[in-house]
Amino acid sequence: MALSLPSGLVPTEVAFLCEMEMITIVPRQRLESIPMLSGKTPALRPPRRADLPLWLALLLKKQRRANIVPPPWLLPASLQEIVHLETNYDPEAFSPPPPPPMRSDGRGVARPYATTTRSGNEDKELILAPPFLPSCTQDAPSGYLPYHWLEIAETLLAHAADDIPNAPEVRALLRDLQEVRAAKMRASTRHLEGGGGVLNIRGVGAMELAESRGFVLGVVDGVRKLGASAEAGRREELERGDDEDESDDDMGL
């Protein structure tokens, strides 16, 4: 315990990791493909959209060599829908994460969930697993918050606000969403009271996890310690019960 590093990722680390997410841009200048450790970037031809990692997209944006296309879930209509879902539909659960890109059709064949509408991209390979799902490109489904929603949204609002339609409204909606979900996170620990020890955090984003990891783990640990003696007693009883059952079986035989 000499090294008091927090368990898990801290917010700055999460923000760094989120820069690997792919995002769609509209280039303004030609740029040849760059070979990188993560693979080649697509060659940029001005009117044609391309997917780049967020860090590169931000760099090009800063140099005024590209415009960023905000992901569909970051548009005001989509955010309004999510806020509505969070507040009215289920006041306890978080809004669901984006659906997987493939689903089974019941006959053992996997079909793409939503067919891509973009033309000229048929040769692109379909990515099935996180963390490289195209959850923030223009193909992302609207109405669902991806894992890195808060970091992507904040970064885009800070550095590419002019590319986001109706940025002030988006900013206000994001604040609402953040507040609602933070309140849910705090309230969710109440479910631990019964001693189930299980917390449903489906749909919670990376930044939210980094923020409340210490607190939630602390509560879980505290409840576990408080219930340790009762748990030991219960187990003993269970074992005794098993023994009795066995002896009953023996009698029956």
Next chain:
Amino acid sequence: MSYYDIDAILTDAEKVPCKFELDIPELGYLDNNPAQPLKSGTTVGLPLWLAELLALANRAPSSADEEAKSFVSLNLPPSLSNEVMSALKADPRAVPLRDQSHNFYGLGTRMLDLFEEKEICAILRRTFVTRAADIALHAGKAGATDDMGIGGGEEFLRGLEEWERKLFKKAHDGAKGSKEWMEGVKKHRR
């Protein structure tokens, strides 16, 4: 729990009421009566580590027909008494736990190991979880602005015991980290 855990050591030093089951010479000073031996039946507050040993260890029976008995019989400390429990049952937030004991939950778990008290266990768990939600709320607000929520929260925060203080610190660190990043992302970048 580590060997050097200061809170575990302090919990060990919490006094619990013990009733002596036999006369002990030369120990009268424990009961402010140095001239007399300590009478059996006297109740003295002993630190938890000592009380636990004395209550669990059996002494040899003095005669054949006598049963083996322990030196002292333990009682629940006043911080886990019925009054406190019913107050916590009524409203967990209204009780300043720190006034009861600095290591309230630590003491509680130790006592629950010794006594089988299902009700106290359930009440402690409910108290902890209910107060945890409040702690998170205050932790998110603290330090944000001077006028927001601090005035009303101070009373509550003063009543936090050690487990809850740690929880508060964890929750506060998390909120602080993400707030710092949010402010930083707007300023310095490339």
